[in-house]
Amino acid sequence: MAEALTSIKSSDDKIEIINQLLLPHTTEWLRIDNIEQAHDAIKSMKIRGAPAIASLAALSVSQHLTRALRADPPPEFLSSPESLRDHVSPILSFLFTARPTAVNLGAATRRLSRTLQSSLDAGKGVRAIAEDVIEDGRLVAAEDVGRNKAMSKWGGDWLVEEVKRKGGSGEALNVLTVCNTGSLAYGYGTALGLITYLHESGKLRRAYYTQTAPYHQGSRLTALELKTLQIPSTMIVDTMVGSLFQHHKIHAVAVGADRIAANGDTANKIGTYNAAVLAARHKIPFIVVAPITTVDLDVAHGSGIPIEHRPPLEACVVRGALYPPSLDGQGNKAQGTVMITPEGLDGIYNPSFDVTPGELITAIVTEKGVATKGGDGKFDLSSVV
Template identity: 80%
Template sequence: MAPMTSIRLSGDKIEIVNQLLLPHTTEFIEIQTIEQAHDAIKSMKIRGAPAIASLAALSFGAYLSRGLEASPAPEYLASPEALRDHVLPILDFLITARPTAVNLGAATRRLTKTLQSSIDAGKDPRSIVLVLIAESHLVADEDVGRNKEMSKWGGEWLIDQVKQAGGDGTSLNVLTVCNTGSLATSGYGTALGLITYLHEVGNLGKAYYTQTAPYHQGSRLTALELKTLQIPSVMICDTMVGSLFQHHKIHAVAVGADRVAKNGDTANKIGTYNAAVLAARHKIPFIVVAPISTVDLDVADGSGIPIEHRPPLEACIVRGALHPPTLNAQGQKEQAQVMITPTDLYEIYNPSFDVTPAELITAIVTEKGVAVKKEGSQIFDLSAIV
């Protein structure tokens, strides 16, 4: 079956699937303004580091495209300097939607660099805008190809590791956390892409995935993607990882990343660190799969990664379809939010991400290849894969 999609593009018309309503309702929302893009990212109607970078870039490009067609022409097209002064605050604003995800910052920095190089080349404002629009589309278009590359690198590396350990490299069982498939990217996925690759080449046994509370990206989104792709899979609660490792043969844990520091420390969805600690205890390879844009060489280690804290209420409520199912007038399942805690709790710790130290990570995979630590080292040299 065809993979799912997070962003649908037709000319300058941008639509995203509202991931807050999945898996029960598939609703596409049109993004017409920069503010709507910012809200969609911040409210997690769209999520996944590559996907939010793509939306930010595409919405920026669409904004500029509308400016070219406006009559009278916007004042920011009067000169290259006016254009720069107008668009830089827009790019800065987009970054604030999800501060931990470095892909978002990488996309805006890429567009800023393109802007400045075009100004330095003496281009006129309209020519600069055309270059920026083209670059914004490249940010999204390049994602699918690189996802397939890193998924193959990681999948083949794992097969080889299992063979070196005396296995035949088939029927591999892999656990993942959160959602890192087509819904989190522009297509195919990162860690879920690795699982998809193993399935496609006939080497996957089962994919295991955590529910990933409190937003349940695993039980809502990864479950839906694996079901759509007809990949054999098993859901577990976040608290069941240790039990799974005790009683089932798991060949690897594969996770995505929202930011990888220079030494290999990795920020990813909350619960990743827990899985890494347990994987180390059970000597299970722990693989981080992420594009080069996720690697932040300006951050020395995980202590320098900003960690987003979500609104406390999000840890107190769950959203889903009514059970038994009840259909609305449109034939869709009725959904509701329910509170699972006492009201008016005063102390709620709700970070959206945690940081897994490099010492617990076995391999880091990008579209350029696989990095492992030198013997005796607790940190990575990522120079060969960025």
């Protein structure tokens, strides 16, 4: 079986991330040596995918405290439990600001904050408190693979049965996805994990994926993952979704999520809402696959989800390998950035996410199972969180 890609490598106090801005043409591993570098990597999208950014944030806190415990002399913030709290709490708040839409990042920082406070409340010494936070930070990352595989199986099996319920065979399934939700987003993958599971179980005919402009996570990253895993696949540009549905039998759309509101409204990469509207028109099941940490029951509906807007320039330029190909001094394909718009545009709308209303979603899948709408047409997510 082909080996999946990964986005983070960590050991003891060492962290490396694959620079996703250079994929698929160059594989560059970047060392993360401090909190500021972790924040920059998340904000600049050198690493992306809701689970991956949460994992990097948590691991960077563990790294920071591990190195502090080994320092001689120890830093001043290890002089008392209170000084440790006063040092770590602003770090967690700072990391959260890197990508505020992704609820996983907030869940990870809040989790470490709770661990810090509970250890303080238990009356532990400063070194023991630091060790508790270190251990929990590493657990945030380690838990992803198992939960990803669980939700992928739940979602894949549900889709097979849904197709059978409608008179199909449950075999040779065609599934469309948006953006990148595979192992580069961390673990086994969420929506792309569902596709991988169907492939591994012999139920998939072909995966389709959108380019996902303007950052092209589909054509750069999903394309690379599917090629690496040797999964039959077809790329389409974002505006071809309707044409695809008209002319090809698509059994489902599977997408990830950066935040799911209590009523099922889901924030995901820009273009997801478009695909959901078209899927509803063609009566194609629309499946959201995401970990429990993505469900935010404190937000009643999608209007309460903050939407990150990226720098306007990102919608005006594209980066890739020069064509015809040429090699740089290190033997890598030479890359460049080109502007595809006139300079000085005074109006550029560049949200990174859109919100798909729950009414357009057929099923929401987490590691605990599959939620579908009740007789009232509404989601009850209590069974999957």
